[in-house]
Each structure stands twice: as structure tokens, then as C-alpha cells.
Amino acid sequence: MAELTYLEAISDGLRTEMRRDESVFCLGEDIGAFGGAFKVTAGFAEEFGPERVLDTPLAENAIVGAATGAAIEGMRPVCEMQFADFIACGFDQLVNVAAKLHYRQGQSVPLVVRLPSGGGFSGGPFHSQNPEAWFLQAPGLKVVAPATAADAKGLLASAIRDPNPVCFLEHKGLYRHVRDEVPEGEYTVPLGKARVAREGGELTVIAYGSAVPLALAAAEALEEDIEVLDLRSLCPLDTEAILASARKTGKVLIAHEATRACGVGAEVAALIGAEAFEDLDGPIRRLTAADVPIPFSPPLEQEVLPQLDDMKEACRELLAY
Amino acid sequence: MSSSPTDVTEVARTMEIAMPQMGISVAEGTIVEWRKQPGDHVEADEPVCDVSTDKVDVEIPAPVAGRLARIVAQPGETVEVGAVLAELEVGGGSEPDHSRVYSPIVRRMAADNHIDLEQVEGHGVGGRVRKADLVAFLEEHRERPLHTESPYKPEPEEPPTLVSHRETSVDVLGPTRRETMSPMRKQIAAHMVESRHTAAHCTTVVEVDFGRIAARRAELRPRMADRGVNLTYLAFVAREVVAALEGHPILNASIDGEEIVHHSDVNLGIAVALEDGLIVPVIRQAQRLSLEGMAAAIGDLAARAREKRLQPDDVQGGTFTITNPGQFGAVLATPIINSPQVAILDLEAVVKRPVVIESGGEDSIAIRPMSYLCMSWDHRALDGAEAARFLGELREGLERGRTE
Numbered sequence: 243m244a245e246l247t248y249l250e251a252i253s254d255g256l257r258t259e260m261r262r263d264e265s266v267f268c269l270g271e272d273i274g275a276f277g278g279a280f281k282v283t284a285g286f287a288e289e290f291g292p293e294r295v296l297d298t299p300l301a302e303n304a305i306v307g308a309a310t311g312a313a314i315e316g317m318r319p320v321c322e323m324q325f326a327d328f329i330a331c332g333f334d335q336l337v338n339v340a341a342k343l344h345y346r347q348g349q350s351v352p353l354v355v356r357l358p359s360g361g362g363f364s365g366g367p368f369h370s371q372n373p374e375a376w377f378l379q380a381p382g383l384k385v386v387a388p389a390t391a392a393d394a395k396g397l398l399a400s401a402i403r404d405p406n407p408v409c410f411l412e413h414k415g416l417y418r419h420v421r422d423e424v425p426e427g428e429y430t431v432p433l434g435k436a437r438v439a440r441e442g443g444e445l446t447v448i449a450y451g452s453a454v455p456l457a458l459a460a461a462e463a464l465e466e467d468i469e470v471l472d473l474r475s476l477c478p479l480d481t482e483a484i485l486a487s488a489r490k491t492g493k494v495l496i497a498h499e500a501t502r503a504c505g506v507g508a509e510v511a512a513l514i515g516a517e518a519f520e521d522l523d524g525p526i527r528r529l530t531a532a533d534v535p536i537p538f539s540p541p542l543e544q545e546v547l548p549q550l551d552d553m554k555e556a557c558r559e560l561l562a563y
Numbered sequence: 564m565s566s567s568p569t570d571v572t573e574v575a576r577t578m579e580i581a582m583p584q585m586g587i588s589v590a591e592g593t594i595v596e597w598r599k600q601p602g603d604h605v606e607a608d609e610p611v612c613d614v615s616t617d618k619v620d621v622e623i624p625a626p627v628a629g630r631l632a633r634i635v636a637q638p639g640e641t642v643e644v645g646a647v648l649a650e651l652e653v654g655g656g657s658e659p660d661h662s663r664v665y666s667p668i669v670r671r672m673a674a675d676n677h678i679d680l681e682q683v684e685g686h687g688v689g690g691r692v693r694k695a696d697l698v699a700f701l702e703e704h705r706e707r708p709l710h711t712e713s714p715y716k717p718e719p720e721e722p723p724t725l726v727s728h729r730e731t732s733v734d735v736l737g738p739t740r741r742e743t744m745s746p747m748r749k750q751i752a753a754h755m756v757e758s759r760h761t762a763a764h765c766t767t768v769v770e771v772d773f774g775r776i777a778a779r780r781a782e783l784r785p786r787m788a789d790r791g792v793n794l795t796y797l798a799f800v801a802r803e804v805v806a807a808l809e810g811h812p813i814l815n816a817s818i819d820g821e822e823i824v825h826h827s828d829v830n831l832g833i834a835v836a837l838e839d840g841l842i843v844p845v846i847r848q849a850q851r852l853s854l855e856g857m858a859a860a861i862g863d864l865a866a867r868a869r870e871k872r873l874q875p876d877d878v879q880g881g882t883f884t885i886t887n888p889g890q891f892g893a894v895l896a897t898p899i900i901n902s903p904q905v906a907i908l909d910l911e912a913v914v915k916r917p918v919v920i921e922s923g924g925e926d927s928i929a930i931r932p933m934s935y936l937c938m939s940w941d942h943r944a945l946d947g948a949e950a951a952r953f954l955g956e957l958r959e960g961l962e963r964g965r966t967e
Contacts, residue, residue, distance in 0.1 A: 520667045523669060563688050
């Protein structure tokens with residue numbers, strides 16, 4: 243075990259899979275000599291050569307389209323978006339082509355799209371989004387969003403080995419701020435399995451990505467009997483773990499940095515309302531970004547994105563309910 | 564505990580309404596009239612009073628929604644910019660009374676435990692009775708420790724079998740060794756005695772010729788073995804039991820007080836002997852299974868039972884039970900019903916016996932693989948004729964082959 247940052251763990255996971263399997267290759271903008279916008283592929287071009295670390299033009303639809311073709315031919319491409327926001331340009335190939343090939347033709351499309359997501363650094367409306375909900379409405383795609391370095395490595399490896407197209411949301415705010423023990427060598431974390439990040443009996447906070455450390459910090463600060471469930475995968479969703487925790491505590495707060503309307507929180511809340519109603523002891527609440535574009539202005543951005551104080555307040559309110 | 568009602572009222576806070584800056588040259592203003600009185604509710608941006616300055620007359624709006632608590636500046640008074648005009652109470656304080664509004668889990672727990680919720684003090688917002696409050700109430704009002712798996716159920720009653728005979732003289736008994744019953748033994752003891760106490764046990768026996776089953780088993784077994792399935796006599800019996808239950812729903816039922824609960828699904832309990840006891844895992848919706856599916860399900864449950872890998876769900880919700888201790892050579896038994904189910908079927912050893920068979924009007928003696936099927940049933944739910952009809956049908960199925 244070595245202690246790695248979330249960013250190093252993604253790099254390590256990708257490198258390990260490329261060493262393990264010759265069919266794995268990366269493509270994206272400036273990922274070769276430059277090592278990628280966030281340096282995830284730094285040193286990859288030297289180790290694996292330009293054939294497996296492909297610098298592409300600034301054309302996301304071409305990146306995802308080329309990857310889809312390669313995946314059909316038996317390769318396992320890993321696309322890098324410089325920012326998750328830019329996947330909008332590659333949407334058609336991802337949502338209409340890659341996601342539906344298995345349904346239409348029984349054709350597996352084992353590709354991964356890495357999506358550096360999230361705000362908190364005054365990146366403004368085009369470099370700060372959390373677009374996971376877009377993909378959750380495209381059956382055929384899997385969606386994962388790790389919160390720890392170990393999960394970042396393990397889920398990326400599972401995403402690469404999965405026969406379906408997988409959207410891999412890596413939160414930029416976690417890149418260098420999250421650091422934990424990461425198993426060395428080949429390591430996978432199964433898709434679709436949530437993780438109890440903290441056990442508790444009076445309130446469940448269901449979170450993923452950057453909301454997980456926020457929830458854990460709030461629980462520690464409040465010193466309350468709060469359970470934190472890290473979803474890890476958004477599709478497939480670990481409904482069993484969600485319902486078990488909701489039934490145990492009877493009170494649920496769903497937290498994510500993405501905007502509120504029709505988001506993961508809405509889906510999880512509906513599931514709990516439908517399946518665990520009889521065990522509820524309070525309203526199912528959400529803590530999310532406001533339904534607005536992410537502002538550049540630091541104080542405005544803080545107002546829009548969930549902060550630690552918001553998390554503590556939301557927990558306090560539900561515990562008191 | 565996270566909060567008391569005090570915490571909740573503390574959430575309510577007071578906010579001041581101040582004389583606003585109304586232009587660079589305006590330093591003070593005079594209150595003309597208050598449009599709201601203390602106690603009135605005001606919306607955000609709703610005017611609360613009119614102020615006159617030497618330049619203009621203006622309305623002063625409430626900065627947020629709340630209740631007007633106190634007027635500081637009276638009509639006619641002239642006050643400086645920034646001075647407090649009134650106080651507004653925001654949030655909390657006007658919380659409606661929720662002390663008798665109950666969440667689903669609180670209602671259910673109260674019903675399960677026969678609790679009058681009026682007796683429970685609520686510590687949630689507006690006096691709501693939270694789950695935590697009810698758990699605390701139950702803890703306070705029960706002498707017994709709470710059950711570990713389900714925090715609001717009391718521990719099951721101690722089994723009445725555990726009467727101590729310590730007064731018996733040790734000299735008479737000779738050397739002895741005492742051991743505490745394992746939790747499993749205690750549970751079996753409690754359950755069996757309880758069943759004996761409540762159910763009106765009767766046992767009916769039929770004798771079945773397993774000749775056809777033996778042949779079918781020999782025929783099908785190698786193929787199923789290739790697929791990893793061990794085809795046992797028990798699987799045949801289970802399959803026929805499920806089929807026969809369809810015509811005799813009273814045997815796929817349970818008794819709840821003075822009601823008989825009929826079950827649409829056959830959830831078949833299969834008793835599995837363990838080294839230190841017995842456990843009855845359940846095959847859910849057994850009516851959906853083929854012979855091979857049944858054999859596979861039995862194999863799976865038995866293996867997991869022995870490896871102690873059964874989940875709590877695996878041992879709940881049975882509607883009819885089969886026990887099969889015949890492997891040890893016993894030929895007859897009177898099993899105890901797995902209450903609240905209505906019947907249990909005991910499959911004993913299949914042994915070769917000389918029997919009279921009739922062929923072409925001629926009687927002759929033949930050696931056949933025979934077994935007794937012994938069914939204990941609850942006379943409260945049904946009578947002997949029905950039990951006999953069910954067993955007759957079951958025998959018919961096994962000997963003639965109805966369901967394959």
C-alpha cells in the first residue's frame with residue numbers, strides 16, 4: 243500500500259491497466275508530450291509510445307467516435323476530456339452511438355470517457371460542471387464517481403474492463419486534496435457497489451464524489467450518529483445498500499455537488515420514497531448546487547455550491563426533525 | 564441525542580429592521596405610520612412602515628419574512644440612518660405543533676409494540692415523536708434488553724423448557740457435566756415447545772412405493788450431475804408436494820390468532836441438520852421450480868446452511884416444511900409443526916420391503932423400495948380427511964408421476 247493522491251491513483255490505475263492489457267490505449271487533447279490538462283498521463287507517451295497515447299485535435303465528437311470504432315474492433319480506449327463540460331461536443335457519439343450499440347446489435351463497446359468535473363476554483367460556467375445526470379438518462383452508459391484515491395484507481399480499472407461504455411467522473415477538487423492508501427499493482431473495485439464510509443444509526447447521508455468528504459467532515463464536526471454512504475457508482479445504482487441504510491436510520495439526506503433538478507438526489511429520493519416509505523422517520527432531503535450556471539465570482543460560487551456549513555445545517559435539521 | 568426542543572426554539576432568531584440609507588444627503592427620517600403591528604406576519608420585501616425625510620417619503624420593507632416582534636421607533640420619532648426601527652422574529656418560533664403527527668416508522672413501531680403514542684414525549688421539531696424518542700421510550704419501559712437485530716423488538720421469551728433441576732442430588736446422578744445451551748439450541752427449544760403448546764398436533768402416515776422415482780432418478784441423475792446438480796429423492800418429493808399443495812391450499816397456510824392466512828406462493832422450508840442443531844432455510848416461490856431447479860435450490864440451501872452462509876431472509880417466510888432425516892435409516896417419526904405453518908412432512912428412509920402388488924387381477928409378492936411419508940398437521944386448521952386426501956394425492960404423484 244502506498245499513499246497516493248486521487249490524481250496519482252487515477253494515473254496509477256490507468257498505467258497498470260495499460261501494462262496489463264495491450265488493447266488499452268488513451269486518446270485526448272494534449273495527453274501525449276504535455277501529459278494532459280491535469281497531468282494524469284504525464285510520462286505515458288515515453289512508456290507506451292505515441293500509438294497508445296494519442297494526441298487528438300480539439301474535436302470531442304471525433305475523440306468519442308474514434309474510440310467507439312476502436313472499441314467495436316476489440317480495443318479498450320480511454321478518452322480524456324480536458325474538462326467534463328466539453329463532453330457536450332462529443333455527446334452524439336457517446337449517447338446515440340456508443341450507448342445504444344449493444345441494444346441494437348449486441349455489440350459491446352468497452353470504452354471509458356474520463357470526465358474531470360466539479361467546481362470550487364472559480365472556473366466559471368464552462369469548467370466547473372458536474373454533468374453526471376446527463377448520462378443517467380442515456381440507458382446503455384454506466385456512470386461512476388469515486389470519492390477516494392483507492393476507489394479512483396479500482397473503479398477506473400473496473401470501468402476499463404467493463405464491456406459497456408463508462409463515464410468516469412473524476413472530481414478536480416479531489417485531485418490533490420484527497421490522499422489515501424491505494425493498493426499497489428492490479429486493483430479493481432466492482433461497479434454498482436456502494437461503500438459505507440461511516441457507520442451511524444440516526445441519519446444517513448447518501449453522497450458521491452466531492453460530497454463524500456464534505457459529509458464525513460460534517461459528521462465528525464457535529465459528533466452525531468450519522469451514517470455516510472458513498473454511492474461510488476451512479477449507474478448501476480446500489481439500490482440494496484441505499485434501502486438498507488435508509489431503513490436503518492429512517493432519515494436521509496442526499497448530497498451532491500451537481501445541480502438539483504432531476505439529479506441523482508431526485509432518483510435516490512424517489513427510490514427510497516417508493517421502497518422504504520414505511521421505515522421513514524422524516525422527509526427525504528437534498529443538499530445540492532443551486533439550479534444555476536456556476537459563477538466565476540468566488541463568493542457567488544461558494545453560495546451556489548454546497549459548503550461544509552450547509553452540510554452541517556442540513557444534518558442538524560434532519561436530526562432534530 | 565442530537566437535540567432537545569430548546570435547540571429547536573433557538574433556531575428562531577431576531578433580526579433588526581434598520582433605517583436604510585436613502586440617498587447621499589439624507590441623514591435621518593421621521594416615522595409616519597406603522598403598517599404592521601407586533602405579532603403580525605410579514606413577507607420579505609413587504610412594507611412595514613412609512614418614513615418621511617426632507618427629500619422624499621419612502622416605504623420601509625421587511626428584509627426577510629418573519630413575525631414583527633417589537634416596534635422600537637414610534638410614529639413621529641425622528642431617527643438617524645442605521646438606527647433600529649423594529650425587531651423581526653425569523654424562523655423557528657412559529658413552528659406549528661407537530662407533537663401528534665407521526666412518521667411511518669413511528670406508527671409501525673408503535674403498532675408492533677402496542678404503544679399508545681399519546682404517552683410518548685416527542686423531542687423533534689414542533690414536538691414530533693421521532694423514532695429515536697420511541698426507541699428511548701421502549702428502552703425505558705422494558706425490563707428486557709432490546710433485541711440486537713431489530714432495535715425495537717424485545718428479546719424472545721426464554722424457552723419454558725429451561726427449567727432447572729439443580730435440586731436433584733448429584734450423588735444419585737453420578738458424575739455430570741453441565742454446558743450452557745448454544746443460542747441455536749435455545750431457539751430450537753423455544754420454538755418447538757411453543758409449537759407443541761399452541762398447535763393441535765396430529766400425524767398421518769402413508770406408505771409410498773418409490774420404484775418409479777428410483778428409476779427416474781437413476782435415469783436423470785448423470786445428466787444433472789454434469790450440470791452440477793445432485794438429484795435426490797427429496798427433490799422429487801418436494802416437487803410433488805408443491806404440486807399437491809395446489810389442490811389443498813389449507814396445508815399451505817399459517818394460523819394467526821383466530822385467522823387462517825392462505826399463501827399464494829409455496830415457500831418451502833427444508834430442514835437441514837447441522838452438527839450442533841437444525842436450521843430450516845426456505846425455497847421461495849417453489850411452485851415456479853422444475854425438478855432440476857428444485858434439486859439445485861435444495862443443494863444450494865443445504866450447502867450454505869452447513870457453511871453458515873445463510874442470510875436472515877433465507878430462513879424466513881416458510882409456508883410448508885419438509886424434514887428428511889431418513890438418511891440415518893429411521894422409518895417413522897412424528898415431527899413437530901414449524902408454527903405458525905399448518906403442516907410438516909417427514910420423509911424417512913427408502914427401504915426394500917416385500918409388498919403385495921396386483922397385476923392382471925393376480926396378487927403377488929414383490930420386493931419394492933418403500934418409504935413412509937409422515938405428516939404432522941394442525942387440527943385447528945384442518946381435519947384428518949383433508950390430511951389423508953392430500954397425502955393420497957402426494958403418493959399418487961410419486962408413484963404414477965404427475966409433474967415431470
